[in-house]
């Protein structure tokens with residue numbers, strides 16, 4: 001009998017995951033991930049840190065079904081990602097993953113409200129009463145009330161990022177994958193966004209995996225994973241920004 005991802009209390013996991021770009025024979029080979037085995041716990045806020053080029057985004061992309069492993073396995077819940085064809089992958093991403101990436105991926109022809117409701121439209125359904133209440137909370141907390149009829153090009157970068165966050169959280173997907181979600185925000189809005197993410201975890205048991213370079217942002221997480229040179233080199237429970245900074249500093253010195 002095989003123990004499943006759900007049995008382990010995880011929402012996603014990878015096993016012996018390797019991702020290689022390029023080719024050895026022309027000198028372009030990059031080992032972005034090397035034999036990584038790690039799980040993202042259900043109902044937890046996990047931060048992923050590490051130096052530039054350590055493999056953080058690659059790991060996130062594979063966890064979210066956006067990219068495929070060179071070898072090893074990846075599961076979202078109990079679904080093995082590598083067994084899925086393109087259509088099944090698209091449905092999995094649409095129904096079960098929420099994305100917050102640096103390039104906001106908002107639809108330019110839709111207004112803010114329509115962008116936030118897009119995951120429901122793509123799934124041919126309307127939000128339930130409880131989802132509508134949650135979306136209103138998101139819009140209020142993110143300060144988007146008076147921007148609902150604006151198009152993305154009429155918003156600042158920070159406002160666009162907040163719309164992307166509202167859209168990712170709206171359907172309460174199995175996993176939110178966030179790559180530097182506070183990178184473009186001023187410190188106060190950034191803090192509000194992190195508070196909102198932790199509220200989603202506390203209130204709905206939302207599972208979140210967030211890449212960040214910012215020790216303050218990482219200190220909001222329940223757990224911090226550290227990647228270096230394509231390997232997991234640290235896995236610590238919630239810690240202060242000072243503790244996280246000192247680990248990052250030691251990693252950079254060692255590198």
Ligand SMILES: Nc1ncnc2c1ncn2[C@@H]1O[C@H](COP(=O)(O)OP(=O)(O)OP(=O)(O)O)[C@@H](O)[C@H]1O
Nearest residue numbers: 021022030032050051052053054055056057058059
């Ligand atoms: N499409 C690609 N083709 C070739 N190499 C790539 C590709 N994507 C990533 N890499 C390489 O893989 C390694 C890991 O990249 P990745 O983007 O995962 O790192 P990261 O930790 O997210 O970095 P950063 O903090 O700078 O965003 C890097 O050396 C990068 O140059």
